[in-house]
Amino acid sequence: MASAKATASLQRLNSLSSKLMPTKAYSSQFSRKTYTLNTGDKIPAIGLGTWQSGPNEVEKAVEFALNKGYRHIDTALAYGNEAEVGRGIKNSGVPREEIWLTTKLDNPWHKRVQEGIDSSLKSLQTDYVDLYLMHWPSSTDPDDLKKHYPDWDFVKTWAEMQKLVGTGKVKNIGVSNFGIKNLEILLNDPSCKIVPAVNQIELHPNNPSPKLVAYNTSKGIHSTGYSCLGSTNSPLYKDETLLSMAEAKGKTPQQVLLAWGIQKGWSVIPKSVSKGRIDANYEIDGWELTDEEIKKLDALPDRFKVCGDAWLPVKVFFGDDE
Numbered sequence: 115m116a117s118a119k120a121t122a123s124l125q126r127l128n129s130l131s132s133k134l135m136p137t138k139a140y141s142s143q144f145s146r147k148t149y150t151l152n153t154g155d156k157i158p159a160i161g162l163g164t165w166q167s168g169p170n171e172v173e174k175a176v177e178f179a180l181n182k183g184y185r186h187i188d189t190a191l192a193y194g195n196e197a198e199v200g201r202g203i204k205n206s207g208v209p210r211e212e213i214w215l216t217t218k219l220d221n222p223w224h225k226r227v228q229e230g231i232d233s234s235l236k237s238l239q240t241d242y243v244d245l246y247l248m249h250w251p252s253s254t255d256p257d258d259l260k261k262h263y264p265d266w267d268f269v270k271t272w273a274e275m276q277k278l279v280g281t282g283k284v285k286n287i288g289v290s291n292f293g294i295k296n297l298e299i300l301l302n303d304p305s306c307k308i309v310p311a312v313n314q315i316e317l318h319p320n321n322p323s324p325k326l327v328a329y330n331t332s333k334g335i336h337s338t339g340y341s342c343l344g345s346t347n348s349p350l351y352k353d354e355t356l357l358s359m360a361e362a363k364g365k366t367p368q369q370v371l372l373a374w375g376i377q378k379g380w381s382v383i384p385k386s387v388s389k390g391r392i393d394a395n396y397e398i399d400g401w402e403l404t405d406e407e408i409k410k411l412d413a414l415p416d417r418f419k420v421c422g423d424a425w426l427p428v429k430v431f432f433g434d435d436e
Contacts (some may be wrong), residue, residue, distance in 0.1 A: 143399040144376050145183060151311040152334040153286050155244070158214050159376050160396065161186025163340060163385035164195055171387040176202025178389045180213065182396050188314075188340075188383040189238075190218035190249055191230060196237035203240070210240060216314075218249035218290060219275070221426075222256035225266055227274035231283050246284040247314055248275060251296045252426045262427050268296065273305045288312035290340075291421075293435050294329045301333065314338040317375060317382075319411045320350055320418040326435035327380065337380040341420040343368050349416035356414070359407055369398050374411050377403055 148156035162179040164172050164187070172195040176187055180203065189199045196217060203213060217238065223230035231246060251268040255261045278284045288310040292300070297313070300306055313330050317323060317339030330337045344350040351357075351367060360367045368384065372395060375382040384395045403411075423430045 143402070144373060145396050145399050147376065149336055149379075149381060151286060151336050152309060153311050155286055155311070157245070157312070157336065157338070157381055158184075158186035159381050160184065160372065160398070161188050161214065161216075161381065161383040162392065163342075163383035164189045164199060165193055165340065165385055167193075167195060167385060167387050169195075170198075172198040173202040173205065175387040175392060177205045178392050179396075180206035180208045182393055184392075184396060185212055186214040186216075186381070186383070188216045188338075190247075191220040191223065191234050191237075192218065192249055196234055197239075200237060200239040203238075214244045215240065216245040216247065217243050218247040219271070221250050221252050221254035222259065224248075224253035224268070224271040224274075225263065227271065227278065231278060235283060242283055242285060244284075245286045245288055245312060246275065246278065247288045247290045247312065248272065250291050250426065251289070251300075251430050252428055254427060260427050269300060269303045269305060272300055276306075276308050279308060286311040288314070288335070290314040291316075291423075291430055293430065293432055294326055295432055295434065296430065297329065297333070297335075309333060310335050312336045312338055314340055314383075316341045316419060316421055317380060318342050318344045318348070318350065318371060319353075319356070319374065319414045320344055320348055320416050321420070322412065323435040324412075327378075329435075331379070339375050339380050339382050341385075342375050342382040343371050343384050344418065345420045348418045348420070350414075350418070353414060353416070355410050359403075359410065363401065365398075365401070366394055368395060370403070370411075372398055373401075373403050374408060377408060 147159035150156050162184050176199050189196050217234045219230045248271055253263045253266045255263050275287045292313050313335050327337050356367050360370045372382050386392050
């Protein structure tokens, strides 16, 4: 049975999250903010994440988000929902050139980069993506997903991805789930001619990775935070500091977490399929966290990782990015 304290925290969280801000047009603070990449292109600060969204949910979620004002949609070949994302974009009526679209190369496709992007473009019903990421630094044998190719690694994959630049199929290339150790291997290899524009990593107060974010920044690599709201199992939603801060500011805990990430300098891609949540996550203008509030969130003691590496044939997280 849940403790009285845990039950009270959950009730309080539900109460805060149900107080959605009224829908209205916003000028420009967080929702219209962009970050300039090392290529000169501008990535929107807030986008819609689609990882772990159920079948037949993503299409409507993308349409809702784009009609709300989002201009950044994140997907991946591995998510199995690129076709739904493509339909949602079409249904929204928003011109393709106004949308920042990110997708990712799946692990078993590392030797087939050209085929990988062509497959994604076909599913998405588009001629190009704004950002193409290597999803994991793990070149997996498609005949046995628990094994690596014996003659291939992510450095060779990056060399193939570099060939896509200038083809018109991708505007920017980057990586995902790369820690400092693997970034050092990649950037120091003579074949690396293009510095990744983005490193998409798990970022929230229970997994802040300050050393990794600082390393990204030092190399001119923009950080995008996935799982930026933690998860339903995260200690975040029982944390008194976060709950009290949200209550005092008249915001939901999710809105506070998104503001924390954006004010710290990275883009965020909260996942939701609920129109109410999608709307609320975007309605974060007209206020901001103080320096003291950001420091309080930085100091949360609990550590929780939503996405680990135990399912991969190699270790990619080494616990040295804090």
